[in-house]
Amino acid sequence: xxxxxxxxxxxxxxxxxxxxxxxxxxxxxxxxxxxxxxxxxxxxxxxxxxxxxxxxxxxxxxxxxxxxxxxxxxxxxxxxxxxxxxxxxxxxxxxxxxxxxxxxxxxxxxxxxxxxxxxxxxxxxxxxxxxxxxxxxxxxxxxxxxxxxxxxxxxxxxxxxxxxxxx
Numbered sequence: 001x002x003x004x005x006x007x008x009x010x011x012x013x014x015x016x017x018x019x020x021x022x023x024x025x026x027x028x029x030x031x032x033x034x035x036x037x038x039x040x041x042x043x044x045x046x047x048x049x050x051x052x053x054x055x056x057x058x059x060x061x062x063x064x065x066x067x068x069x070x071x072x073x074x075x076x077x078x079x080x081x082x083x084x085x086x087x088x089x090x091x092x093x094x095x096x097x098x099x100x101x102x103x104x105x106x107x108x109x110x111x112x113x114x115x116x117x118x119x120x121x122x123x124x125x126x127x128x129x130x131x132x133x134x135x136x137x138x139x140x141x142x143x144x145x146x147x148x149x150x151x152x153x154x155x156x157x158x159x160x161x162x163x164x165x166x167x
Contacts, residue, residue: 007152008050011119014150016041027117030146046071046115050122052106056095060086060105063094067109080108084134099126107138118142120151132158 012018014025016038027035027044035041054063064077081087084104089097094105103126110118118139124132136159139149143161151157 008121011047011121011150011152013038014041014117015045015047015119029116041117044115044117046110046113046118048106048110048118048120048123050125052102054094054097054102054105057093059089059091059093060097060108061090063105063109064112067112071113071115077112080111083111084108100128100131103127104131104134107135111138116147118147118149118151120149120153122153123151123157124153124155 009018013020019038024036025038025041027041029035029044035044058066060081061077064080068075068077078087078090081090084107086097086101086104086108089101094102097105107123120139123135123139127135136157139151139157140159142149149161
């Protein structure tokens, strides 16, 4: 959708950060339970926002340690760093990473969070063609494993799935 169409607002509402103007948002879990309250939905949401949320003084490894301590999830930090191409930089302060590497670090944090619902705001920002293909692969793998991805983007994701264009 175009700028101002409400893409980010929709993601915020799904995450439970904004109340919808009308209706309600429900998340059906694999066991059939329904989670409707926004504050409860947040426990199932992994978020990569338009900004990466990377602290420049922390290393990629420190970011993943914080993520797993704060949000729970996978105890393995080296596998997500390797998967995202950041293993050689695991002990380098993030301020020295390129914009694309910082974006990959945001996705490594998402992998560690082990959340079934991924909300992605402009997932391809700052990524080259290889990085975009990597993110597509992550999304496809997450969905194949039973996860859900809702992405707000200006460009097509290039994957098979349902799409909604906001006008």
